[in-house]
Amino acid sequence: MTAAHPYPATIAAPVEHELVIRKSRFLTLVAPVASVADAETVIAAVRKRAWDANHNCTAMVTGLRGDQARSSDDGEPSGTAGVPMLEVLRRRGLTDVVAVVTRYFGGVKLGVGGLVRAYGSAVSETLDRAALVHRRVLTQTTVEVPHADAGRYDNLLREWAQQHGATLGTPQYGEAARLELWVPAEELPRLSDDLAAASAGAVRLETGVERVVDVPA
Known part of the structure; x- marks a missing residue:
């Protein structure tokens, strides 16, 4: 440790x-x-x-x-x-x-x-x-996007997670697509900035609870 x-x-x-x-x-x-x-x-x-x-x-x-x-x-x-x-x-x-x-x-x-x-x-x-699995304290984040844009943002978050020690959560599909990402606390400002840049400010990041999450090495 x-x-x-x-x-x-x-x-x-x-x-x-x-x-x-x-x-x-x-x-x-x-x-x-x-x-x-x-x-x-x-x-x-x-x-x-x-x-x-x-x-x-x-x-x-x-x-x-x-x-x-x-x-x-x-x-x-x-x-x-x-x-x-x-x-x-x-x-x-x-x-x-x-x-x-x-x-x-x-x-x-x-x-x-x-x-x-x-x-x-x-x-x-x-x-x-x-294959090792690390355990880290991560913060839950979610974004809501139109269903038509869900694939693009899912790919964006997937690539972002690989580069910043984050891991994808379980998406939910209602009136809009709600995508979940578990993120190290110190990376939250970067994720917010990257989402704002990718969406021209149209997508807002919501943060939730902290939890110990399994992250593949």
Whole structure:
């Protein structure tokens, strides 16, 4: 976490990856979750699917600020699986994510240090393949435009969002088209000026509530 990103990030979608170390197979799943209960559901599904595995080790971090964490060695020597998995999640600055590493033993013992490295690497390499989602405090803004102009302004706001750390909300269509954009507070004056320039002053920007919003990295 930094001043620019005061909340931990999460990932956009589940990712799976396989790592083979000295004949042992380490199958890793990392998945975004909304709660501890969600994480437990993911873990239960993996354990059901990989019922014949030697170990299904787990680590999770949950909560907006990443203040809840759990891990399990699932029969591996204490501290050699769940803890190094959890440390990777912490080091990456993530929350609302669960990691499950399924191990099929290949007949060659790895030792304590080898297990720590294997489980940590399994999660780290899987996260390298994940798309990050940042969480930022953004301000809701809306503009109303005629339906005939909705496409043009939707494109304008979409391009603007990509350049200024904003994200599109859900449009509403009534008598006019109401377009929503979530914007960093410091960018509000720029958005107002850019809209005024694009519309010759015809479109007004309305601001609403502040909220923590997921923004794709």
